[in-house]
Amino acid sequence: MTIPAAIYDQPMTRARTITATDTRTPNHVAIIMDGNGRWARKRNLPRVAGHQAGTNNLRRILRACVDQGIKILTLYAFSTENWRRPEDEVNGLMRILEAVIERELDELDRSGVQIRHIGRMERVPAGLQAKIKSAVAQTSHNDRLILNVALNYGGRAEIVDAVRAMLTEGLHPDFIDEDTISRYLYTCGLPDPDLIIRTSGEYRSSNFLIWQGAYSEFYVTDVYWPDFDESELKKAIEQFNKRDRRFGGIAK
Numbered sequence: 248m249t250i251p252a253a254i255y256d257q258p259m260t261r262a263r264t265i266t267a268t269d270t271r272t273p274n275h276v277a278i279i280m281d282g283n284g285r286w287a288r289k290r291n292l293p294r295v296a297g298h299q300a301g302t303n304n305l306r307r308i309l310r311a312c313v314d315q316g317i318k319i320l321t322l323y324a325f326s327t328e329n330w331r332r333p334e335d336e337v338n339g340l341m342r343i344l345e346a347v348i349e350r351e352l353d354e355l356d357r358s359g360v361q362i363r364h365i366g367r368m369e370r371v372p373a374g375l376q377a378k379i380k381s382a383v384a385q386t387s388h389n390d391r392l393i394l395n396v397a398l399n400y401g402g403r404a405e406i407v408d409a410v411r412a413m414l415t416e417g418l419h420p421d422f423i424d425e426d427t428i429s430r431y432l433y434t435c436g437l438p439d440p441d442l443i444i445r446t447s448g449e450y451r452s453s454n455f456l457i458w459q460g461a462y463s464e465f466y467v468t469d470v471y472w473p474d475f476d477e478s479e480l481k482k483a484i485e486q487f488n489k490r491d492r493r494f495g496g497i498a499k
């Protein structure tokens with residue numbers, strides 16, 4: 248499949264003008280992009296080919312998110328546990344991520360996407376670190392869509408980092424409440440995800456947004472990430488729109 252170069256160029260009016268019918272569009276969508284390995288195995292390809300196919304899928308999903316009026320998209324690209332994988336796969340994946348930033352950055356910038364990184368920079372190869380930092384700096388003024396890239400991200404590590412920062416800054420226990428903790432997380436200042444999508448059929452969070460996802464709606468599909476297209480995203484949002492979010496209250 249060829250993807251048109253100017254994929255982000257079409258007018259993104261819904262991102263700015265939210266009409267009455269759009270009010271249930273999730274503001275913040277987070278995706279556990281799983282199933283690259285199984286996608287490749289089904290085709291007798293190496294796992295890295297699955298990761299390549301997975302990153303090739305990013306463009307159309309980003310565009311679809313903007314079209315749907317989603318304001319924040321958080322993508323789980325690499326977990327703190329994924330270092331357990333064979334070195335070849337990890338290195339291949341890091342190289343692919345570096346190439347994808349290089350290839351997509353200017354287009355994303357022109358489309359008004361603000362790139363952020365959530366996770367720990369340590370252990371990330373120096374070349375990829377540099378690419379991430381310059382992508383974040385170049386796009387920091389954009390406001391059409393915030394794209395959080397969760398790379399070397401773990402929800403538990405995030406909480407550890409928050410606790411360390413609070414102690415380092417000498418916060419008094421009396422001043423620590425849930426809002427304080429939220430402010431010390433990597434997602435500081437952003438609303439919690441409304442919808443967490445997981446592709447490829449696993450029913451677990453795998454350490455993704457464990458604090459922020461306390462009241463997120465979950466949507467799991469059997470579709471592997473490289474095959475998760477605009478129509479699959481639409482299905483997830485339609486499902487979300489049918490949910491009754493209670494936040495501990497009573498049914499409508």
Ligand code: IPE
Nearest residue numbers: 280281282283284285324325
């Ligand atoms: C998701 O696909 C990508 C990463 C975790 C980096 P997987 O590589 O986990 O694919 P499966 O789960 O083995 O199919």
Ligand code: IPE
Nearest residue numbers: 279280281323324325326453
């Ligand atoms: C979660 O997928 C991490 C990413 C998608 C980046 P995994 O494939 O690592 O999760 P588990 O091991 O099946 O729980």
Ligand code: MG
Nearest residue numbers: 281282283284
């Ligand atoms: Mg997996």
